[in-house]
Amino acid sequence: MSRRARGLPIADYSLCCALGADLESARKRLFEGQSGLRDAPFALPYPAPCGVIPDPLPPLPARFADYDTRQARLALHTLAPLLPRLERSVRRFGGERVAIVLGSSNAGLDTTERRYAERVRAGRAAPPFSLRKQHDFAAVLSLIRELTGAAGPAYFVSTACSSSGKAFAAGGRLIAAGIADAAVVGGVDALCEMTVRGFRSLGVLAEQACRPFGAGRTGINIGEGAALFLLERDADAGLALLGTGESADAHHMTAPHPEGAGAEQAMRKALEHAGLAPEAIGLVNAHGTGTGQGDSSEASALSRLFGARVPVVSTKGYTGHVLGAAGAVEAALCLLSLQHGRAPASLGADPIDAALPIAVLQRARSFELQHVLSNSFAFGGSNVSLVFGRAG
Amino acid sequence: MSAPLYVHAIAVWCPEYPDAAALSEGRRSASAVEPAAELLPRRMRGRASLLTAMLAEVVGRAAAAGGADLARVPLIVGSAFGEMDTTVQLLQMMISDDGALSPARFQASVHNTGAGQISIATSNTAVSSCLAAGSATSAAALLEAYALLAGAAGPCDDPAARSGGEVLVAVADEALPEFFADEERYGSLAVALLLRSRAEGALAALSLPAFLPAPPGGALHGGRLAEFASHPAAPLLGLACAALERSPATFALPMAAGRMQVELTLPERVARP
Numbered sequence: 173m174s175r176r177a178r179g180l181p182i183a184d185y186s187l188c189c190a191l192g193a194d195l196e197s198a199r200k201r202l203f204e205g206q207s208g209l210r211d212a213p214f215a216l217p218y219p220a221p222c223g224v225i226p227d228p229l230p231p232l233p234a235r236f237a238d239y240d241t242r243q244a245r246l247a248l249h250t251l252a253p254l255l256p257r258l259e260r261s262v263r264r265f266g267g268e269r270v271a272i273v274l275g276s277s278n279a280g281l282d283t284t285e286r287r288y289a290e291r292v293r294a295g296r297a298a299p300p301f302s303l304r305k306q307h308d309f310a311a312v313l314s315l316i317r318e319l320t321g322a323a324g325p326a327y328f329v330s331t332a333c334s335s336s337g338k339a340f341a342a343g344g345r346l347i348a349a350g351i352a353d354a355a356v357v358g359g360v361d362a363l364c365e366m367t368v369r370g371f372r373s374l375g376v377l378a379e380q381a382c383r384p385f386g387a388g389r390t391g392i393n394i395g396e397g398a399a400l401f402l403l404e405r406d407a408d409a410g411l412a413l414l415g416t417g418e419s420a421d422a423h424h425m426t427a428p429h430p431e432g433a434g435a436e437q438a439m440r441k442a443l444e445h446a447g448l449a450p451e452a453i454g455l456v457n458a459h460g461t462g463t464g465q466g467d468s469s470e471a472s473a474l475s476r477l478f479g480a481r482v483p484v485v486s487t488k489g490y491t492g493h494v495l496g497a498a499g500a501v502e503a504a505l506c507l508l509s510l511q512h513g514r515a516p517a518s519l520g521a522d523p524i525d526a527a528l529p530i531a532v533l534q535r536a537r538s539f540e541l542q543h544v545l546s547n548s549f550a551f552g553g554s555n556v557s558l559v560f561g562r563a564g
Numbered sequence: 565m566s567a568p569l570y571v572h573a574i575a576v577w578c579p580e581y582p583d584a585a586a587l588s589e590g591r592r593s594a595s596a597v598e599p600a601a602e603l604l605p606r607r608m609r610g611r612a613s614l615l616t617a618m619l620a621e622v623v624g625r626a627a628a629a630g631g632a633d634l635a636r637v638p639l640i641v642g643s644a645f646g647e648m649d650t651t652v653q654l655l656q657m658m659i660s661d662d663g664a665l666s667p668a669r670f671q672a673s674v675h676n677t678g679a680g681q682i683s684i685a686t687s688n689t690a691v692s693s694c695l696a697a698g699s700a701t702s703a704a705a706l707l708e709a710y711a712l713l714a715g716a717a718g719p720c721d722d723p724a725a726r727s728g729g730e731v732l733v734a735v736a737d738e739a740l741p742e743f744f745a746d747e748e749r750y751g752s753l754a755v756a757l758l759l760r761s762r763a764e765g766a767l768a769a770l771s772l773p774a775f776l777p778a779p780p781g782g783a784l785h786g787g788r789l790a791e792f793a794s795h796p797a798a799p800l801l802g803l804a805c806a807a808l809e810r811s812p813a814t815f816a817l818p819m820a821a822g823r824m825q826v827e828l829t830l831p832e833r834v835a836r837p
Contacts, residue, residue, distance in 0.1 A: 179719050180718070180719050180720070217662065217663075268775050268820075268822075277674065277675070279696070281651075284651075284655070285655055285658065288652075288655040288659075288743060289655075289658070289659045291743065292656075292659055302747065303645075303740070303744045303746070303747045303748060304698065304747055304748075307645075307744070308644070308645070308696075308698050309644075309696040309697065309698065310644070310696070310697050310698030310699070310700065311698075313697065313698075313820075317820060317821060323820050323821045323822070324775070324820060325703075325704065325707050325773075325775075325819060325820060325824075326697065326700070326704075326819075326820045327695050327696065327697035327700065327701070327704035327707075327708075328695065328696045328697060329693055329694065329695055330646065330674075330675035330676065330694050330695070330696050331674075331675065331676040331679075331693060331694050332674040332675070332676055338693060340720070341720045341722075342693065342708060342711070342720075343720075344718070344719055344720030345708075345711035345712060345715045345720045345721070346707070346711050347720075348711070348715045348716050348718045348720055348721065349710065349711040349714045349715050349716070350566070351707065351710075351711060351773060365658065366654055366655070366658060366665070366670075369658065369663060369664070369665045369670075370654070370665050370667075370670035370671075370673070371670075372664075372665075373664060373665040373666065373667040373670050374667045374670065374671065375667075412719075413719050413720075414719055415719045416719055416720045418691040418693075418722065419689055419690075419691065420680075420683045420688060420689045420690065420691070420692055421683075421689070422683045422684050422686070422687045422688055422689050423684065424684065425671050425672070425677070425680055425681065425684070426671050433689075434689060437689065441722070445718070445719050445720070445721060446719060550674075550676070551671060551674045551676070551677075551680065552674065552676045552677065552679060552680020552681075552683070553680060553683060553684065554676060554679075554680065554692070559719075
């Protein structure tokens, strides 16, 4: 019998993605089965549905005008609902004991790519651009510190699509090592034209809505989003991070290990840290991007761990693949499932690829959920798996 | 007192100095060199960016000098800006012709390209990570290594890393391409430290972390050589040179709004907790 581990309490969390610019909007659309995919917001010579945030993002406070990027706007908009709880944490522990560890692939690239084109066209007459305040990963960290007083260690993990999943592990380690008592963890990635064109060049960008685990699936859609979480030692919270597992495929820069060996290793480590047997998992949030090879590889690993018993969902049909922030955005969707006892349908899976030996959820289902496992696998063979559950 | 980390090996690479000793003593090469990056297979090496090649060079050298098994040792890579040269190539492609990108360049543009290629070349499936924190990148990489080795059992522990008792930390950044060089100019530099939990055979001991408010002004760290003063790897370079010279010192690494104080001592002088 599995024991229920206490884990690291999640005192609060927030979300902004293609499903909605706030947690409640996202929850509503998720459980109604509404996709957040829409046309790409820039000119492309091919169709490319993208997960675009549906509402305009508020501008930065005037004193931060030099830092203006979509990435920064997204980060601060997502931070806003967390501020009251985060301020309590800073008062309780002191600012230097509250760390910030986030994940991102793109940093300020959304602005960099525009400014580069403008500089080539207009030379020094182009609008100003700052490496440190706009392109740099660290820019968002300084804004968060300024707004919240969280003055502990602060850094980004950038390991492509596993970035924000690994940020949970890194933030948790800082708390376990006694360096911090609380940590803001999560991920931020604004939509960039370079990534859409880049995945197109690799032949894995779908021209229709993506179909993770579906028969005849053709690839991924790119999305944008952010999700932030406050991990806090000894907090009285209903949800917790129970386990994390990280590994490397050591196989290929873009193709996963064909049998999902690294993915399996990450999942087993996460379960071990959570003190849970695979039977204790009620729902798996798959990485499930909609590529032929990626989905097959992950399904192979999932079947060895869970057979066809545990329902598997990919939420990328709702949000697109949010790259470095995918782990965090999907963690928020996992927490919504835990809190509301409802698993969304794996959008786009129907008809299922019959060759995949897993139980992909094709209809939303309400049932009591205790533990959810969430995967993120990345370029370079970087793998991370997270286990969330009810605390206590 | 927290348990110290022990520096068992160091490696440094930049175009003007062939190794750490040369850099520490200020012996500049007559001509710039390329990193040999021998741990990468020839085909991979031929396609690698300077950043990836620099990382492979210092990781390979530090592992060899310290007797670490490259197939097992966890690797923490810090880079403030990552694959910038490749990024500029892609930005140029986006505004040229039909804007199509090179798949080879795109897949090599991710921040963890170097770490990924090293893990493939060495068949290393251990935990690894890539961090970015601007001027705090060196401190962040050291903290990540410290937490990995020191972490108590719990949801985020990696028992294999902790029980293995060693981790390779490498921080590297290329000289910034011209488009980005208005605010910052520095040469390419990579630094690696092999860190272990045990003292036997160590060059130096590092006691960390203590977080302090920023000083009123002046240099924040014991960086070596003025030309690297603003380089993200400069704090690690200072530690590496001091370890090589067996020269105890207190370093103040930029971190968050202040600095992270790191005491470098000789291992035989470390007080027991």
